[in-house]
Amino acid sequence: MNGLSMIAAMLPDGTVDPANDPGLSDGDLLAVHGKMTLLRALDEKGIALQRSGRIGFYVPSTGQEACAVGAGFRLREGDWLFPSYRDHGLALTRGYPLSTLVAQLFGNRSDATRGRQMPNHWCDRNIHLVSVSSPVATQLPHAVGTAYASKLRGEPVAAITTFGDGGTSTGDFHAAMNFAGVFRTPTVFLCENNQYAISVHVTRQTASKSLAVKAQAYGIPGIRVDGNDVLAVCKVVGDALALARSGGGPTLIEAVTYRMGPHSTSDDPTVYRSEEEVEQWRKGDPIRRYAAFLKKRGLLDDEAEDTAQAEAKEAVRQAVSDAEISPPVPVESLFEDVYEEMPRHLAEQRDGLLSGKG
Amino acid sequence: MPLITYRDAIRDALREEMIRDDRVLILGEEVGVWGGTYAVTRNLHEEFGGKRVIDTPIAEAAIIGAAIGAAMGGLRPVAELMTINFSLEAMDQIVNNAAKIHYMFGGQIKVPLVIRTPAGWGQLGATHSQSFEAWFAHLPGLIVAMPGTPRDAKGLLKTAIRSENPVMFIEHARLYGLKGEVPEGEYTLPLGVSDIKRGGRDVTIVTYSRMLHVALGAAEELAKEGIECEVVDLRTLRPLDMGPAYESVKKTHRALVVEEDWTTCGMGAEIAARIGRDRFDHLDAPVERLGQVEVPVPYAKNLEALMFPDERMVADRVRKMLS
Ligand SMILES: Cc1ncc(C[n+]2csc(CCOP(=O)(O)OP(=O)(O)O)c2C)c(N)n1
Numbered sequence: 001m002n003g004l005s006m007i008a009a010m011l012p013d014g015t016v017d018p019a020n021d022p023g024l025s026d027g028d029l030l031a032v033h034g035k036m037t038l039l040r041a042l043d044e045k046g047i048a049l050q051r052s053g054r055i056g057f058y059v060p061s062t063g064q065e066a067c068a069v070g071a072g073f074r075l076r077e078g079d080w081l082f083p084s085y086r087d088h089g090l091a092l093t094r095g096y097p098l099s100t101l102v103a104q105l106f107g108n109r110s111d112a113t114r115g116r117q118m119p120n121h122w123c124d125r126n127i128h129l130v131s132v133s134s135p136v137a138t139q140l141p142h143a144v145g146t147a148y149a150s151k152l153r154g155e156p157v158a159a160i161t162t163f164g165d166g167g168t169s170t171g172d173f174h175a176a177m178n179f180a181g182v183f184r185t186p187t188v189f190l191c192e193n194n195q196y197a198i199s200v201h202v203t204r205q206t207a208s209k210s211l212a213v214k215a216q217a218y219g220i221p222g223i224r225v226d227g228n229d230v231l232a233v234c235k236v237v238g239d240a241l242a243l244a245r246s247g248g249g250p251t252l253i254e255a256v257t258y259r260m261g262p263h264s265t266s267d268d269p270t271v272y273r274s275e276e277e278v279e280q281w282r283k284g285d286p287i288r289r290y291a292a293f294l295k296k297r298g299l300l301d302d303e304a305e306d307t308a309q310a311e312a313k314e315a316v317r318q319a320v321s322d323a324e325i326s327p328p329v330p331v332e333s334l335f336e337d338v339y340e341e342m343p344r345h346l347a348e349q350r351d352g353l354l355s356g357k358g
Numbered sequence: 359m360p361l362i363t364y365r366d367a368i369r370d371a372l373r374e375e376m377i378r379d380d381r382v383l384i385l386g387e388e389v390g391v392w393g394g395t396y397a398v399t400r401n402l403h404e405e406f407g408g409k410r411v412i413d414t415p416i417a418e419a420a421i422i423g424a425a426i427g428a429a430m431g432g433l434r435p436v437a438e439l440m441t442i443n444f445s446l447e448a449m450d451q452i453v454n455n456a457a458k459i460h461y462m463f464g465g466q467i468k469v470p471l472v473i474r475t476p477a478g479w480g481q482l483g484a485t486h487s488q489s490f491e492a493w494f495a496h497l498p499g500l501i502v503a504m505p506g507t508p509r510d511a512k513g514l515l516k517t518a519i520r521s522e523n524p525v526m527f528i529e530h531a532r533l534y535g536l537k538g539e540v541p542e543g544e545y546t547l548p549l550g551v552s553d554i555k556r557g558g559r560d561v562t563i564v565t566y567s568r569m570l571h572v573a574l575g576a577a578e579e580l581a582k583e584g585i586e587c588e589v590v591d592l593r594t595l596r597p598l599d600m601g602p603a604y605e606s607v608k609k610t611h612r613a614l615v616v617e618e619d620w621t622t623c624g625m626g627a628e629i630a631a632r633i634g635r636d637r638f639d640h641l642d643a644p645v646e647r648l649g650q651v652e653v654p655v656p657y658a659k660n661l662e663a664l665m666f667p668d669e670r671m672v673a674d675r676v677r678k679m680l681s
Contacts, residue, residue: 056481107658115658118483134485136416169415199392205415328660338653
């Protein structure tokens with residue numbers, strides 16, 4: 001817990017380090033693989049949809065699937081989610097339907113958030129998924145406040161918030177950690193250190209030896225975990241959530257991983273990093289590593305892996321074709337939800353616009 | 359005169375000022391190796407090195423705060439905020455520090471700082487499509503420039519960098535690719551001076567930034583019907599130079615303000631109030647305003663398209679004012 005040594009679970013011989021074993025059943029071990037595979041397929045499709053002009057923007061999580069899925073597998077009903085734009089895996093694992101998630105990308109009538117936000121900004125009250133925040137790390141204080149509310153009501157639930165290495169440079173990161181420490185809120189801060197904030201390397205964000213050590217300054221535990229080891233992530237996030245739910249206060253977890261793809265569809269990573277570097281990390285691809293582990297365990301073979309990939313692609317294809325045929329959001333919805341009830345000035349603007357007077 | 363883009367004109371101004379004065383430096387997110395989110399600072403890191411073109415951690419308050427400190431310490435920083443939306447993170451530094459330090463310290467300390475940042479939109483959703491110029495124009499102590507053409511952008515930015523005052527220099531993401539004539543060689547333009555971009559006798563359109571081009575497009579259309587609009591480009595929003603608009607209204611007797619921001623408490627409100635008070639006797643009709651629909655900007659293309667004034671809306675409003 002010194003925030004420097006790295007926790008791992010999957011050992012090269014196919015066994016799990018007993019100290020860091022999340023204790024998943026065989027069925028869950030396979031389900032984890034299924035979700036990671038689905039996430040990869042979704043990201044491939046998301047980028048393709050943007051490239052072909054069918055959606056405006058996309059943020060892939062390729063290379064970071066172990067973080068979101070590992071963490072998502074330990075969430076319980078009632079827990080709150082405050083993810084970054086790169087963490088659709090968290091929502092997907094938690095039970096956010098793929099079809100609803102894909103529909104948001106199109107911002108049309110099938111989008112539950114009514115075309116208001118960019119792709120990758122999901123929100124679903126039913127699963128306590130609060131709208132993804134675009135301004136970096138502004139969701140962190142929310143995760144403290146909501147956790148405080150749960151604590152006050154005596155509910156055994158936790159709030160988890162996820163963010164990148166760049167997010168740790170913001171004032172909100174420090175203030176949120178400090179609040180969480182002072183008020184001992186049931187908040188889990190999961191930092192996915194994917195090495196880059198757009199083009200800027202993590203060494204430009206901090207002079208600390210790790211990101212997890214920053215927890216020390218706020219009097220809370222800081223844990224560093226191999227973010228490409230899905231079982232290790234599952235274990236440490238599970239423990240931190242359990243600690244939080246039982247009144248033990250907040251934890252900062254730094255999951256060390258790598259963004260294998262671009263920051264977003266607006267990015268070209270070849271400008272700021274070498275192919276050799278990417279190749280090096282690709283060897284530690286979290287899905288490949290996990291599949292190899294499952295195969296050694298006798299839970300997966302090549303054929304089942306191919307089937308999982310084909311099923312994931314098909315599920316995504318189906319979700320896309322369902323969402324895409326939906327009509328545009330209705331014009332009058334532009335004026336709704338600004339306030340709980342529409343004030344007169346907006347009703348007048350709406351009527352003016354609809355009658356073509358502008 | 360060579361035709362160059364708004365983006366290149368701004369880069370040329372930065373480059374020329376960095377060569378002229380080694381106290382000038384650039385700091386911000388992604389401004390160095392990557393060359394800026396909108397490629398404005400491209401190649402400057404290679405040319406001037408990492409000590410003068412600084413990639414910072416993600417912390418807008420610290421970018422502006424450190425830039426204020428550097429300015430007080432004798433440098434001439436040009437801080438880039440990736441988009442104007444992120445100025446919200448730096449508001450105390452801008453409002454309570456950059457704008458007021460000179461005043462609060464009895465004129466002893468100067469803050470020769472430029473904050474460059476683009477407004478704009480384009481399916482970026484509710485938090486990333488904002489304008490906010492009226493907020494900054496509200497502040498005593500700050501100069502606010504919002505140029506609409508490559509020529510103005512270059513000349514005003516050079517003056518801003520040489521100014522002893524803090525300047526909020528608001529660019530527009532949808533103008534970066536726009537080409538325009540820019541004089542060869544050294545020139546500067548004064549801050550706080552409006553400019554007539556098209557002459558006309560029937561209606562005065564007061565505008566700035568991207569809406570300048572919407573207004574000019576509408577004026578072109580209307581000219582085919584024999585309606586001649588005079589288009590006044592404010593260029594600087596604080597201090598506000600009403601001279602050309604006042605002169606124009608004497609002849610047209612009608613004024614329309616076109617802005618991209620929300621109209622409530624916006625630039626149009628200020629301009630309408632001034633024209634209404636100072637040119638009351640010349641007006642044949644109330645001053646009209648056109649701006650953004652008063653809701654957050656949605657992502658959905660069909661809705662976003664309804665958000666901002668376009669040429670048709672401006673032309674319709676002018677026709678209505680004359681009917
Ligand atoms: C307050 C704020 N400043 C700047 C940005 C622009 N921006 C969007 S993503 C990003 C990089 C974030 O990097 P990191 O936190 O490491 O997360 P990652 O994208 O790598 O997952 C930046 C600077 C923003 N969205 N919000």
